[in-house]
Amino acid sequence: MTVETNLQDNLDNQTAPFLQEAESTFQWTKQWYPVAVAEFLDSSRPHAIQLLGKDLVLWQDNSGQWHCFEDFCPHRLAPLSEGRIESDGTLLCAYHAWRFDRLGNCVNIPQSKDKETEARNCANQKSRAVVYPTQKLQDLIWVWAESGTEAEVESQLRQPRTVSELDDPSSRIVKPFWNIRDLPYGWDFFMENVADPAHVPVSHHGIMGSRYEDTKYYDMPRLREMSTQEGFAFEVTPTASNIKQTIHDFQPPCHMRIVTSFEDGGQLILVLYAIPTRPGWCRHIGRQILIKSDAGKTPPGLGFFALPMPKWLNHILASLFLHQDLIFLHYQEKIIAKRGKNKWLGEVYTPNPQDKAVIAFRQWLAKRAGGGVPWDAGCNLQLLNKETDSEKLFDVWTTHTKDCQVCQDALKNINRLTVLSYAGAIACLFLALFLDGRYVAMQALTEPASISMWNTLPPLGFGVAIAGAIILAITGYLLKKLSQLFYVYKFSHADNN
Known part of the structure; x- marks a missing residue:
């Protein structure tokens, strides 16, 4: 038996508790998902988004409240995202000018014979838009992944995965702004990637270390037992001499919180959200939070991205970082897909302890979350074709700029x-x-x-x-x-x- 085999067996034994079946399976649609950064959206027009393979539309009424409907008009199923927001705060379908209020009620059918006929047709349930519970917290627009009266009640019983530090008014907390990008690989590969600190100095060579000098051994002991609803947490050890502790904390369905605590009392918190939009794609929303040391010193941030700069410059420079991972994860997903669905644990070879959090994530997905995202029934599940056109693979306009008002300006x-x-x-x-x-x-x-x-x-x-x-x-x-x-x-x- 080889040394590598022994390492793999030891790792499997350490993660064996994760293989136990949960009492319940993670319910993907009964969750809050951050789908957009409100500050970056043009509030004068509707915006098409996707969540779990569903086509949705975000829009803001004249009171400043954001709403989410399924992206079709009940009349002839034209996309409401191609409509208009009128001065009275209604959403107008630009095909036949039907209008909808914030509750999804149809309030105007201009082709009606008379007002009585219009009122009768507007009162028919078939004229209503399909509404999803929506709220704005920490400048993120959160959408509950089910619609209907029952969904409205259930959504009020669960809180989104917000970040407590963003609500803390302490002067010790430095809060750089959000970044957002659609990425051409799946939600699960994003989460796998951010659960893996070993790739950082290699993939991000020149920004976050050196591929030749910083690829060192470390272990990842488990800090929090796996839970269907609460995920898990792992620690990185040993760390650099100025770092007290580093923790990777996965909080389903879409939050990875990475906290680096320094010996002088400062902290770097990476807030990373990944939203499953459609097969082969995810939406990343993230930011860093810097907590000053006891002496008031600001800790180092993520590369040069913590330096003072305009929001738009931070957004476009994010490509320097995101595209370093993108090329791997896009093709990796296609290779796994070709080998068969849900075959990750059987196909890869992970003999080192640096992969513990990655293995735990894949085991949570396989054993606690039904094996993967339950995409909408009408969603195209084809994942095998990889993108060979670099203009499309490294596209920034479609995946960010066209929907970011800050970058447009x-x-x-x-x-x-x-x-x-x-x-x-x-x-x-x-x-x-x-x-x-x-x-x-x-x-x-x-x-x-x-x-x-x-x-x-x-x-x-x-x-x-x-x-x-x-x-x-x-x-x-x-x-x-x-x-x-x-x-x-x-x-x-x-x-x-």
């Missing part, structure tokens, strides 16, 4: 500055030519006999204008390159030296 401003920079460069160039030509002409008129190479050199204004043209042209070029990050950011580990 920043992109418009950058495009305006780009045009102004190029226009300014052209203006400076013409000014330089004018000054040079005027100077030479004046020299020829005033001192024709004394013209030489030395006294016909361009005046100082010519040099300033040329320098200005060069600087503005370079600025325009750099702004154009920056704007491209709002659309596509390609990444190759082979080129990441």
